Amino acid sequence: MILINIKKHLDTAEGSFEAHFKLEVNTSEFLTLFGPSGAGKTTLMRMIAGLETPDSGVIEVDDEIWFDSARNINLTPQKRSIGFVFQDYALFPTMSVRKNLLFATENDEQRQNVDELIEIIELTALAHRLPSTLSGGQKQRVALARALVRRPKILLLDEPLSALDPTMRQKLQNELLLIHKKLDVTTLLVSHDIAETVKLSDRIAAVEKGKIVRLCPPMEFFSSKTLSGKLQLIGEVLKIEEDFPVAVVTLLVASTIVRAVISTDQASLLNIGSHAIISSKAFNPIVMPIQ
Amino acid sequence: MESEFLATMILTFKLAAITTMILLVIAIPLAAFLVFGKMRFKSILETIVSMPLVLPPSVLGFYLLVAFSPSSFIGKFLTDHGIRLAFSFEGLVVGSVIFSLPFMVHPIQSALSQVPKSIFEAAYTLGKSKLQTMIHVILPSIRHGLISGIVLAFAHTVGEFGVILMIGGNIPGETRVASIAIYDEVESLNYALAHQYALTLFAVTFAILLLVYTLNKKSLGDIR
Numbered sequence: 001m002i003l004i005n006i007k008k009h010l011d012t013a014e015g016s017f018e019a020h021f022k023l024e025v026n027t028s029e030f031l032t033l034f035g036p037s038g039a040g041k042t043t044l045m046r047m048i049a050g051l052e053t054p055d056s057g058v059i060e061v062d063d064e065i066w067f068d069s070a071r072n073i074n075l076t077p078q079k080r081s082i083g084f085v086f087q088d089y090a091l092f093p094t095m096s097v098r099k100n101l102l103f104a105t106e107n108d109e110q111r112q113n114v115d116e117l118i119e120i121i122e123l124t125a126l127a128h129r130l131p132s133t134l135s136g137g138q139k140q141r142v143a144l145a146r147a148l149v150r151r152p153k154i155l156l157l158d159e160p161l162s163a164l165d166p167t168m169r170q171k172l173q174n175e176l177l178l179i180h181k182k183l184d185v186t187t188l189l190v191s192h193d194i195a196e197t198v199k200l201s202d203r204i205a206a207v208e209k210g211k212i213v214r215l216c217p218p219m220e221f222f223s224s225k226t227l228s229g230k231l232q233l234i235g236e237v238l239k240i241e242e243d244f245p246v247a248v249v250t251l252l253v254a255s256t257i258v259r260a261v262i263s264t265d266q267a268s269l270l271n272i273g274s275h276a277i278i279s280s281k282a283f284n285p286i287v288m289p290i291q
Numbered sequence: 292m293e294s295e296f297l298a299t300m301i302l303t304f305k306l307a308a309i310t311t312m313i314l315l316v317i318a319i320p321l322a323a324f325l326v327f328g329k330m331r332f333k334s335i336l337e338t339i340v341s342m343p344l345v346l347p348p349s350v351l352g353f354y355l356l357v358a359f360s361p362s363s364f365i366g367k368f369l370t371d372h373g374i375r376l377a378f379s380f381e382g383l384v385v386g387s388v389i390f391s392l393p394f395m396v397h398p399i400q401s402a403l404s405q406v407p408k409s410i411f412e413a414a415y416t417l418g419k420s421k422l423q424t425m426i427h428v429i430l431p432s433i434r435h436g437l438i439s440g441i442v443l444a445f446a447h448t449v450g451e452f453g454v455i456l457m458i459g460g461n462i463p464g465e466t467r468v469a470s471i472a473i474y475d476e477v478e479s480l481n482y483a484l485a486h487q488y489a490l491t492l493f494a495v496t497f498a499i500l501l502l503v504y505t506l507n508k509k510s511l512g513d514i515r
Contacts, residue, residue: 049412051415051416077412077416078419082416083416086413088407090407090412090413091413092410092414094431104418143413149417
């Protein structure tokens, strides 16, 4: 159980404001921080990691105080049981994949974990290679494995997949899910991507201007009113072709293109690039096996 | 004549080697401080480090000579403790260290400033101290900066003339380095020997630079 109640003054491109994060994260939960850039998501992660200091408040992890301004407690990042995956991977350039992981170890047990982790991320064949010779997805897997070597209590992922192409993204999302289940590590993810957020998270925390404005499971999160549909998909609006009295809207759902006919009134509520829910009643969809 | 030539060359490279080693020890923490330090008057320190780049060597040499002379405060303090810097090899080392400081500090400073902040932070989140991070992660990854610094400082000390002439004079086997010897031989119209010194300096420095840049390119190719 992680208890966070911290305040910090933030200066961002969107202006300066007083951030106040109040959050409880359950053990082995996968929680996503979702919201516009400059809302303070990354700062929150960095404060949990000890890379930045809150102005005031408390961070408590499993009854251990990591930060308490009133009692002048502020553990260094070295003393916090965390794994942090950076947006730019931050792999050590002069060390091979294996050495990157080994550098993180501090006892024999962890050293024995290294080969297993390399196997999980499917990089056994590339274990001796330097990071510069790896692809973006491979680098990200190394960064993830390295963050897990010490078996941290909390895994912090700062937009780890944002620089990858969609296929690699999906593959890594699956791996992330697998690793989260296997190692049972409490995970906090910063993401802009709705599909990713829905797929991975147990709960989503919406962050706006330094506050957590909503906190709920993913499906509830994106459907503001409960729809009676049995089939619900979330997609990105790619194209709206108005052909009075109807409009044909093209959506990207995961990596599949979906077309739907809606009224022009409904179409006027949608913007290209925004996200929409596409839902259907139970008797409507036709399901056929793929030939 | 031959033994004097050899003694002068050995002295020249001994001075350069000692200066470079001292500079390496000083420059790494100094460069780290200039990049990461939080001090209000950091730019003043930065200016002082860079001064030898623009200052005429004779100016620096003159002030060092004044400082080293027993009539000055520093000189008196040193003489009282049995240290004589003016017209001695030790004095040359002190002068060279000051004069070559920017050539060692600048490449290391620029290499350090190019290391992404997240590399440091990643090491900290993996439980590594600042010192461990510096030794195992940062120094290996800025090795091209270290090599550039070593080469530039070494080559610059070998070629130094003004400061050495001012504070060291021309004492064979003690302060007579190659660049001074060339000047001396030319003044005595002894062109053959001047040639010998000049060509040796030229060949040796060329070889060192060539070797180091070749190695550097190779190791950079591995990382990128």
